[in-house]
Amino acid sequence: MKVFVSTHPFSSTSQTPLELLKSNEIDVILNSHERKITTRELASDIGNSDVLIAGTERITEEVIKNAPNLKLISRVGVGLDGVNFELCNKYGIKVTYTPDAPTMAVAELCVGIILDLSRKISYTDRNVRKGVWDRYMGNLLYGKTVGIFGMGRIGKSLVHLLSSFNVKFLVNDITPDFSFGRLYNIEFVSKNDVLEKSDIISINIPLKKDTYDFITLNEIKKMRSNAILINTARGGIVNESDLYEALKNSMISGAGIDVFEEEPYKGKLTELGNCVLTCHVGASTINSRTEMETQAVEEVIRFKNERPLKNEVFANE
Ligand SMILES: NC(=O)c1ccc[n+]([C@@H]2O[C@H](COP(=O)([O-])OP(=O)(O)OC[C@H]3O[C@@H](n4cnc5c(N)ncnc54)[C@H](O)[C@@H]3O)[C@@H](O)[C@H]2O)c1
């Protein structure tokens, strides 16, 4: 069996995933670009591989048509927006992923960004390095209202982590988990209520056709002027040029963005002091990454041995 590993980095936190593949007599071809592969490169490199171990790169018709032997896509991670399920169904390609492995890493990054923006840690750090000693007054997180779009695995972990700050939770979810909500005194509200009544808003929904441009200037106008917006979900959910206009004109207090429509991001948000930008590192902790890669590889081995997959996805729900 031939496996193409397009996700990058791979086996950088632990050799286990690569060793597991090799010890199961699987031929491994690694992404040779030493960075996130482009869709064009993926289409030309995938060749006659039977399996693709994929990151977040878009797996388009061009890729699938160039991979006549492809039978399985094993996603290192949870987001499935890059996978064209219609084509996978058409060509009989199975899809699997590692839904639980990135959860805690992303939730912890959300907390980090919230604290950073509340106390302007990155901003102040940049000032000190420039010789500016501005003893800026930040905001307590304690007692604030936190709005969450999407209370799935990551949203719930975020609630759990933030609960010790005595915050009030407003949640908007299309499939609300009321029993979890009762445990943390969560109020389930409309999209507008989250926008209008929250001091901090975290986006933890998947990118789909109906969540593209979920937050535009229209939504930002409804937010409080002291509010901060965090997107660790996917680029495209928040309209980047609208966010730029809003931050430039201080319509909201700040934003923390880990994910961008085009990555690596080189856009105008980099010009602004009131946002914290990270380079899609939500899941990038040693433990999570090792777990994600190991689980993705274990699925490949199950597939090779004709055993049932643990996390097969049947449609982009
Ligand atoms: N930054 C990173 O590195 C990183 C890492 C992992 C995951 N992610 C992103 O985070 C997303 C969420 O991950 P998860 O494991 O929590 O997923 P999940 O499926 O467990 O939770 C998503 C939640 O969003 C809700 N939802 C879907 N559409 C909605 C809408 N239109 N309005 C309100 N709620 C909606 C769902 O009902 C669900 O409860 C992933 O899809 C992925 O794109 C990013």
Ligand SMILES: O=C(O)[C@H](O)COP(=O)(O)O
């Ligand atoms: O969907 C995910 O799990 C994350 O966005 C991980 O992305 P990565 O595979 O590029 O680290």
